Amino acid sequence: xxxxxxxxxRRTERVFLVGVELKSRQARELEESLDELAELAAxxxxxxxxxxxxxxxxxxxxxxxGKGKAEEFSNHCREADVDTVIFDDELSPAxxxxxxxxxxxxxxxxxxxxxxxxxxxxxxxxxxxxIELAQLQHLLPRLTRFWGHLSRQKGGIGMRGGxxxxxxxxxxxxxxxxIARIERELEVVRRQRGTQRQARQRNHWALxxxxxxxxxxxxxxxxxxxxxxxxxxxxxxxxxxxTTRRLRLPTNQNVLLTDTxxxxxxxxxxxxxxxxxxxxxxxxADLLLHVVDVSHxxxxxxxxxxxxxxxxxxxxxxxxxxxxNKIDRLNGNQAALARFQERFPHGVAVSALTxxxxxxxxxxxxxxxxxxxxxxxxxxxxxRHNVIARLHEIGQVVERNYDGETAxxxxxxxxHCRGEFAPFIVGELQTA
Numbered sequence: 001x002x003x004x005x006x007x008x009x010r011r012t013e014r015v016f017l018v019g020v021e022l023k024s025r026q027a028r029e030l031e032e033s034l035d036e037l038a039e040l041a042a043x044x045x046x047x048x049x050x051x052x053x054x055x056x057x058x059x060x061x062x063x064x065x066g067k068g069k070a071e072e073f074s075n076h077c078r079e080a081d082v083d084t085v086i087f088d089d090e091l092s093p094a095x096x097x098x099x100x101x102x103x104x105x106x107x108x109x110x111x112x113x114x115x116x117x118x119x120x121x122x123x124x125x126x127x128x129x130x131i132e133l134a135q136l137q138h139l140l141p142r143l144t145r146f147w148g149h150l151s152r153q154k155g156g157i158g159m160r161g162g163x164x165x166x167x168x169x170x171x172x173x174x175x176x177x178x179i180a181r182i183e184r185e186l187e188v189v190r191r192q193r194g195t196q197r198q199a200r201q202r203n204h205w206a207l208x209x210x211x212x213x214x215x216x217x218x219x220x221x222x223x224x225x226x227x228x229x230x231x232x233x234x235x236x237x238x239x240x241x242x243t244t245r246r247l248r249l250p251t252n253q254n255v256l257l258t259d260t261x262x263x264x265x266x267x268x269x270x271x272x273x274x275x276x277x278x279x280x281x282x283x284x285a286d287l288l289l290h291v292v293d294v295s296h297x298x299x300x301x302x303x304x305x306x307x308x309x310x311x312x313x314x315x316x317x318x319x320x321x322x323x324x325n326k327i328d329r330l331n332g333n334q335a336a337l338a339r340f341q342e343r344f345p346h347g348v349a350v351s352a353l354t355x356x357x358x359x360x361x362x363x364x365x366x367x368x369x370x371x372x373x374x375x376x377x378x379x380x381x382x383x384r385h386n387v388i389a390r391l392h393e394i395g396q397v398v399e400r401n402y403d404g405e406t407a408x409x410x411x412x413x414x415x416h417c418r419g420e421f422a423p424f425i426v427g428e429l430q431t432a
Contacts (some may be wrong), residue, residue: 212291216263
């Protein structure tokens with residue numbers, strides 16, 4: 001099956017990009033989308049040698065772009081020795097076949113390209129299964145391009161009375177069987193994740209997930225906050241597999257922080273479906289850290305794209321802390337940052353690379369997660385040093401008074417630790 005879904009070549013592929021400016025699409029939006037497509041092509045290992053754009057009222061049913069424009073681009077590609085033509089939008093199976101005949105080379109759409117990048121980057125067994133599932137689901141209706149030239153063959157002994165399966169039907173059945181097997185395996189993974197999540201929740205630790213546009217600095221932020229060594233590169237989709245690390249805040253709160261796959265505009269729906277097991281970490285989180293590359297030119301569009309994917313996976317409306325990253329790249333331009341801070345008053349500006357703004361982020365994290373803990377007043381005898389030490393170890397002591405017969409404390413403690421301090425609790429306090 002690998003031969004069917006492989007989209008890479010050994011040599012550096014020369015790539016030509018094609019975009020369509022529809023009536024409902026602004027020229028600037030198309031330009032930004034093509035820029036991102038070029039970055040995706042480079043991430044996949046290709047070199048972009050040119051691009052073509054056509055204005056249309058609606059896509060052409062047979063070739064997406066007009067037949068004349070397709071022939072014009074085809075001649076240019078032959079002269080430039082192009083290996084692969086990549087369309088910025090998803091193509092139907094029929095459009096792909098017709099375009100491959102016209103261009104006489106490999107034709108991909110944006111979805112195929114993203115799937116190829118994911119296939120290169122997946123490291124864990126779960127990640128590889130998720131990618132293979134998305135690839136096979138994308139491939140299934142397109143199998144005719146590979147096997148359309150094969151003719152029917154007669155049945156053998158014991159199969160008289162009817163024609164046998166074509167090679168196409170055989171391979172379609174094999175793909176469907178493989179999809180069913182992968183879905184069963186991923187269901188096991190989903191159950192295992194649920195068990196792991198329940199085990200973590202027994203500790204009553206807050207769960208936070210880092211989300212954001214690809215290359216916004218999510219992995220770098222995880223490394224800076226927790227001291228972990230997750231791969232962080234200046235590339236699209238540098239990391240795919242979720243990583244969870246413990247973060248201990250200055251307020252003595254333990255937080256389980258998960259780095260998730262980056263989002264992107266026009267993220268293929270099949271890919272979102274395949275990554276449901278991974279993205280459940282986002283849905284189950286108590287708090288989302290939405291990391292934004294505030295130095296990027298299309299920052300508003302990136303925020304909208306992330307919000308759209310969150311809506312698609314059922315995480316819309318979850319408590320979210322906006323983290324405006326890469327302030328070290330603003331070069332003194334604070335106007336853009338001020339605009340976002342006015343729009344998101346509780347947002348925090350940081351540089352995950354240099355560590356600037358981290359104390360403010362820790363403080364805001366502690367504030368956002370505060371309701372998970374009980375605010376109590378305690379009275380502890382002076383000679384119960386172990387209780388006082390334990391209180392400082394697992395709780396956030398807001399106020400202390402050692403005068404009098406007992407030591408008095410106002411502290412926030414995790415609910416599951418309440419039993420430890422029950423003999424010393426004087427009363428509950430209102431959270432400020």
